Amino acid sequence: MDLQAIWFFLWGLLWALFFMTDGFDLGIGTLYPFIGKTDREKRIMINSLGPLWDGNEVWLITAGGVTFAAFPTVYAVMFSSLYTALMLILFALILRGVSFEFRGKVDSPAWRKIWDTAIFVGSFTPALLFGVAFANIFQGIPFDREGVYHGTLLTLLNPYGLIGGVLFLLLFLQHGALWLTIRTTGDLQQRARKTAGIIWWVLLVVAVLFLVFTKFATGLYDNYISHPLLFFIPVVAVIALIGTRLLLAKGAFLNAWLTSALTIVACTFFGIAGLFPNLFPSSLNPEFSLTAYNASSSPLTLRIMLIVVLIFIPIVLIYQIWAYRLFTDKVTDKDLAYEEAY
């Protein structure tokens, strides 16, 4: 593999890790008004993701940063053409982050209500729009040779984009509900478990529709047909999805969550593998498409960044896994009583 191909893979991996980690807290934020019945339950939900959401969000910054470092032209064209969609995502993430911090700081129902709404809006919007954005990338984006985008926000809300958005949303909802089953007890846990079970069926249906629609809306399968071995990626996704069902039924919640994480990674890679070597295809003319080869940084920068990433990403994974392991126990009333708790 050459440097550009390695970086293409790492680029996909970092986005996949972002979806895998932040996915569950975006999911919980979206489920939040529906599953949390009392203030105590709501607080348990927020505190279940409290120690982890911030570290999760850094995967987004890293994915964005690596896009900038390794494929500057992609970074430039992708984020300027998806301007409004990305800004909506960022505004939502800002709102969500401060909501966790602010919600419990003033003891008033009206105050908490504001932030409850903000948590829902701030979680639902990115969960949906990331899917919309990536489905559109799979499909191709109308931009010209100069990187000028010929469309609006509504252009992105086409049927394939929307089904991609719904797919991501469902993946994150399931991921979030499963996380709740790990960290909660009693009624709340039962509700989360039931929700995860229901979402699973919807997810299955939408995933099948998405795979079929992909055949007609995109060229992703071309790579699969010329390299049939790649089909192991969607197969992994399917096996992981089935695994989630079985493990959930057994009450092995942590393992069910891990298979759900694997499903998300495999789903992301299903698209990434189909895209190669395109990073940001143009729907106007394939010649304008930005690929790993025509949009990358210089070999020197790619080499230096490869060293940085190969050293530090494993270190990050080690301490994040340590942090996750610290916080997979049940959220108790004692946890809620801390001054610092959300």
Next chain:
Amino acid sequence: MDVVLLSRLQFAAATMFHFLFVPLTLGLSMIVAVMETKYVRTGDEIYLRMTKFWGKLFLINFALGVVTGITLEFQFGTNWSRYSAYVGDIFGSLLAIEATVAFFLESTLLGVWIFGWEKLSKKAHAIVMWLVALAGNLSALWIIIANGWMQHPVGYTIRNGRAELLDFVAVVTNKFAILQLFHTLGAAFILSAFLMMGISAYHLLKKNQVDFFTKSFQIALVFGIVATFFVAIEGDMHGVHVSEVQPAKLAAMEAHWETASRAPIHMFAIPDEENEKNSIEIGSIPGLLSFLGYHDFDAEVRGLKSFPKDQRPPVWITFLAFRGMVGLGTYFILVMIVAWFRRNRLLESPLLLKVMLFSIPLPYIAIELGWVLAEVGRQPWIVYGLMRTSDAASPIAGSQVLATLIGFVVLYGLLGAMGFYLMYRHAKKGPKAAAAS
């Protein structure tokens, strides 16, 4: 409306707002780490209460710092795509390294620190705080190396129609960036110290938890006095380097129009950009600008008129920002000296305490002015001498930027107001009373 102007306004609003919260995450985090270490070492409950009280202030602040930081990274792509494509080979990698090496550590461990009081040993918990503080400062290092490269680009070559990396070591050891880094870190400590001393002063004036706030005041004072002197001396070195690599900025800082040796500094001046002169100059000290720029009273300083009009920064803003920053810096030194001599008689010094209380906003103003000077003084370049700001914006519609600019101002205005309100409430309420022993 003009995309470049709107994008500049948006970037200015987003960075300046972001930087209201960054200094405390650099300075206060360290001070909290020191307090927690003292608690672990001595077992004295007062240090635990200090850690928790000042730590909570740090946390409210941190939340706003993080969420406003995320948008900055993406704005290079959304609003400055020509810039990003042209210099991403160098600039992008610095941002990516910042996230990978520093920001991950800070964010992940802060979560552990907030929720891990019972899960970790006391010692491990204190180490986590140190790592959070160090990672925050390490973050600043990479961001400022990136900004330093825009100020004074080094280690690159123009190839394939863009700036490409030639010498990574030259980029990370860029003298401009190093000087700017220490200036910023020092300023962050000044701000943190003033905030702590101001809040402590408020409670001391009310004779509230005297022991707690006297100790807090004194700890902050040590950081503050070192930092004020450090920033002044370091700022002087920074000034000399600016005169070498950004002579137009130096000239604009002092509204210096004609090239001259023994160039003066005017105590009071009103620049007149139209007629390329100062309409009023009072109290001129000959040779002082030469000394500031070159450490030599007789040195020749290039005047603004020696630069083509399209290579001069806006004089008024640069001039005022510099004066404001230096004036406030001088004031900080004086206040710190007075506070130092009264440090053991704080209760008998109500005037000093009042001054400290009302000085809380001043370092915020100084630090913002410093960035205005650095960024506006660099104009018309986005990368000094290499790329113009006017060539850097994205090919997007002005209406798009206008909409998000309004969004930023409204959202940030509301969140900022609430954030500062929560900090104010927490600061005013004071720490929980000590458990009866």
